[in-house]
Amino acid sequence: MEFIRNFPFFSIILAMFCGIVSSVLKGQWAKRLCLAMVTAELFLSAAVLMYTLHTGESFTYMMGHFPAPWGNEIRAGVLEALTATGFSAIMLLSLLGGISHVFTDVEGTKTNLFFILVDLLMSSLLALIYTNDLFTAYVFVEINTIAACGLIMIKQDGHGIVAAIRYMVMSLLGSGMFLISLTLLYDITGHLLMEPAGEATAMIQAAGAYDVPLLVVIGLMSVGLAIKSGLYPFHSWIPETYGYATPASSAILSSLVSKGYIFLLIKVFYRVIGYGTVISSGVLNILFVFGLFGMLMGSIRAIRETDTRRMVAYSSVAQIGYIYMGIGLGTQAGMVAAIFHIFTHAATKSMLFISAVGLYEVSGGKTDYISLRGSGYRNRTAGIAFAAGALSMVGFPMLSGFISKLLFATAAVQSPHKMVFTILGLAVSTILNAIYFLRLVISIYSPSEREYGPDQSHQASKMLKVSSFLFIVVNLVLGLFSKPIVDSINAGLGMFL
Amino acid sequence: MLAHLAANMEETVSMILFGIGFTTLLLHKNLIKKIIGLNIMDTAVYLFLAAKGYIFGRQVPILNDGVMDAAAYTNPIPDGLVLTGIVVSVSVTALMLSLTIRLYRRYGSLDLDEIVFQWRKEGQ
Structure with a gap:
């Protein structure tokens, strides 16, 4: 059973590896590999879900075995595993449903690129769900954005490219705000891992220092991720993006990509800033x-x-x-x-x-x-x-x-x-x-x-x-x-x- | 207030630059200028990180003259973050530039409003 603790890391690296391998495969094989990968993700995530439900507690996985304040960590609890399972299932069904259109909408020699993007997207979504490190989250937010942009423009007509550039501009504004907010947070806490950063924030709160910077951090992070997930006043890119992309892309973008950012926001609220602080802000x-x-x-x-x-x-x-x-x-x-x-x-x-x-x-x-x-x-x-x-x-x-x-x-x-x-x-x-x-x-x-x-x-x-x-x-x-x-x-x- | 700003000059400058970059990316019509704005915005964050990571009187975190005391060196993590950030912003810039080339070939303009106008006309 202990072996299941490796699964969150396996699922992230498996998706990324499939993306790399797909770059030398023909379209049909890339498709088979991608579907097999997403199915495997579903089972891996379900196993993690069963494990966390069984043990009743979350676990952290050290990357490179550097202990807590220094290393990079993955963390899985019931909510992470449940989200990963749900996302893999929906990814699989969206791909199955839209797959015939992928081959008509995308140029023949480029179909494997679509599956590379889906593989990378899956990997970055899982990383956003599981990661316990703020800067890793930022890097995967950007990978997610780039992969999503690729999925929008893979239908090679004017519509796709205009929609993609509008998506990119809004999304990059969001990433910029997220990056500056996490830099500020790193400055006042001195940590990038969520747990030590959370403890440091609680100490700062108790000492009554850095009220304004903390408010700025919460504000920038919320607005940045809200822009990226398409909250109302920042929604202008949504209809073009979802309305013209190939169906599988629309389904994946609307149902998963925007949710990954919301999940990250919730995680930061609870684990880093502290929910009480967020409410009082x-x-x-x-x-x-x-x-x-x-x-x-x-x-x-x-x-x-x-x-x-x-x-x-x-x-x-x-x-x-x-x-x-x-x-x-x-x-x-x-x-x-x-x-x-x-x-x-x-x-x-x-x-x-x-x-x-x-x-x-x-x-x-x-x-x-x-x-x-x-x-x-x-x-x-x-x-x-x-x-x-x-x-x-x-x-x-x-x-x-x-x-x-x-x-x-x-x-x-x-x-x-x-x-x-x-x-x-x-x-x-x-x-x-x-x-x-x-x-x-x-x-x-x-x-x-x-x-x-x-x-x-x-x-x-x-x-x-x-x-x-x-x-x-x-x-x-x-x-x-x-x-x-x-x-x-x-x-x-x-x-x- | 002003004394605080002067004491933290690098941070103040980086925040002003961030604002300039952000507004350019948001409001400018020209795609190339938008991309320049994006780079100014990202660079401002790196300046901020580098300024915060430097402690006056300490050295680069490379073992020097056999001095083993950690207090003699600065923390390498902010520099590492800057490098990672640069990699990310380079890839995003490359993607934006390639999209801009495709749009320019198709619509013969770099003005996003003009491109969207033509695109809407085509759609009808």
Whole structure:
């Protein structure tokens, strides 16, 4: 069993190694290697999850066997392992669903590059989840950004490159702020490892020194990572990026990349700065307000869109708003709700992006919602998956979105100052969600003027059907068996302290 | 207040540079100038790290004349961080420049507003 302690490190290095090997492989082989790697990651992370649940405590893994204040460490607790497992599962399903389009969207000789980028992205995501060192986190944040940028522009047309450069500019602003904040933090604590840095911060707090620098650190770090994950006023890159990239890229970017940064932020809040300090600094209130605005504005913009992919992309803005609102509540329950929503949104949004592709395949490649009329009959699996995803986002019982909303509402009751705004925000945002998602679902199940056409789902790729089906299963599992997951999140947050 | 700023001149300068770089990257339309802004911003952080890492009167952390006392040398970690940071910013700059070349070939302009305008027109 002790051997499992090596698995977090193995999973990071395995993904990176596959990326290097893929550079000399042909597209098909790179694809097989990539899928095998992500499946292996799933099993490795699940093993770590079982191990941490079994032992009931987190463990650290020394890199190069230099003890705590000096070396570089990896740390795994229940929450890290759960996130890694969830991310690997969603990565696998997104790849399966979008893989046929990778080979049509990407130039023939360059398909292996797509899989190199996915390998690097997987490695950097896992490193962001597991790392216990602030500067390592920064380096992997940048690797994540570069890999994500590659995934956006791999579809070699003007759209991709303009979207990529806009993404890069916003993302680099975020990285710059993150870098300067961690430099300041290093200055006042003298440590880069999270635990010693956390202890030093607590001592500084107790001595009442460095109040302003600490506030600046919290502010810069929150805003930097919020820009990178696309919180409302910094969301301008989202619709272009998610709306035009190849489907697998859109699914991976919207469901995983932005969540990696949020996870890092939560980790820094708990383990380095100290949650009490973060709450008393008032930065959470700002995140709360922006989160609320995001929930409303994202949905309003989504209603005005006619292109379904852009609509789903704007819906991401709203969902990121939900997550930041949960973090901004400043209670343990709010944080649990936010983390649960990270999983909900990851599972649902990737399902929407992938199943939407199944609908375009049978609608002549058109993406506006008028052309999609009746497509739910022409490709039944994709239609059902899309409807399930839409209902989950609206908050239909049995699906994961309902549990998220329930957790948010319960958490809101515990923070009296923010209760009214949270519940109002949830209610209005749910109605707005219902307007655009149900409009779309009704549209794909409405016969067009002549007839809705024969079932053409045999034209759609088999992998897409399989992954759509599995996505529905994941959503139902999150919706129906949420208790153990919420308990694990609680246990994991407990291990952060 | 001013005395504090003067005493920490390197840090003050690096923060001003960070601000200049950040604003340039955010607000400038020209892609090349944006990239210059990015580099100013990153370099400002390295200046800050290097300034903070240097302790007056101590030496570079290379064993010198057999002096084994740790108090004689500065901490090598900030310098290591600067080097790592430079590697990261070089790769990001290379990526941004390559994207800029592709955009210039396609749209014949370096002005991001102009490029986005043409791109929107193509999309319709």
